[in-house]
Amino acid sequence: MVDSLNTALRRVPAWLLYIVLPLPAFWFLYLGLTGGLGAEPIKALEQELGEFALQLLIVGLAVTPLRRFAGLNLIRFRRAIGLMAFFYVALHLLTWLVLDVQILSQIWADIVKRPYITIGMAGFVLLVPLALTSNNWSVRRLGPRWRKLHKLTYLAVLLGGVHYLMLAKGLQLEPLLYLGVILGLLALRIEPGKLRRRIGRRSAA
């Protein structure tokens, strides 16, 4: 099953994702302009973009575990998934800046004063160097440091999940589910053997 799926996926060009994945953004914008996002489309658009960004980040985080535990190989699509996630985070931020807060002086005040916004902004800032170094040239240039740098994704996605949880009023289920999935995917990366070796080394020193 997985083998035939892998074979089928090999025929899908990665560039297709750069055409398909931006489509929801246009769809959300269209809905917002035509009343499809309800009586208050600004917050709704912001939330749709943010949630889709978080979903893409989670898919990106799932690529390695899917290969390791299910044998499904999506590694070829990971760059496009990551870049598209960044694209949606940026749109989410832009919506907040231009349509939601509107007032320049308040934007900075919010970033410093409101912890959930500070955390969201930190997540975005962490993603910027990753997006900038997602090209082949950077991968070659940075060599082994590239892998290290891109481990920042783990922190960025975690911040995104926390950001979502913190902005909810009351104890809401959806942000908890997102954060649970993120923590689960991060936990899968802990290799018990490696951890034991590292702890062993530390106690020996």
Added chain:
Amino acid sequence: MANRWKNTLTETDVTPETVYLNRRQLMGGAAGIGLAGLAGPAMAQEDALEPNEWDDITTYNNFYEFGTGKDDPARNAHALTTDPWSVKIDGMVDNPGEFAFEDIMARMTVEERIYRFRCVEAWSMVVPWNGFELADLLNLAGVQSGAKYVAFETLYRPDEMWGQKYPVLEWPYVEGLRLDEAMHPLTIMATGIYGRDIPNQNGAPLRLVVPWKYGFKSIKSVVRITLTDQEPPTSWNIANGREYGFYSNVNPEVDHPRWSQASERRIGGGLFARKIPTLMFNGYEEEVASLYEGMDLRKFI
């Protein structure tokens, strides 16, 4: 006692629906220009109090008993049975008991009140309520001299209000007012909107409306009113006392810990709606400021 407060607005202030539609189309056409808004005028001014459209008022609701999404109540509240309905009035009153909704309505004077409605989440509407003064209902029950507060309770019926199966808040939803706030002429129990029966998602068959306080104080689908001499617990205060106080008066100078309360977005302005400044006591300062004389409103949030 009814009719103690009159709208300064007349029927001509109500914008016909066709004008709304035209305005919406205009805004759609201005989509491209809208992006230039960031450098443009900081805030639009509120020039006239135009009631929101029926569809806005009845599809954009916070009523967590039916889900936490803004459109959840409109989708799920049809499950609520509002007939028969009665309100238990108890505590420090001369005539405690169960009052059938019809009997209450037969004895109350229903009037129209066009009020600003400001949510703690920094959005607002203007709603043409129909309802009666809470004072009239309380007088019907006969408030005893020692009573200082009024406690309210929403229906608890998880079979019909599925949101109550989840611990988003402690159920049933409870709210409270000081007695002088409850007896104030602006404080009403709403039973209709635009002259029609109030829809379930807006708190059928009767709900509190306290226009100078954040929306969550205006408890919906009320089944119990208790007169007491103790400050009653209130749902959002129980959930997060740092963010939601007992008073929760609309106050642009005291921010919510997670966002500014200095401005608000009037619902119905579409994707490029400008923000408008929030008014002290939601624009009812003249009427209610005296209730809080000598109180530090930064402390008593």
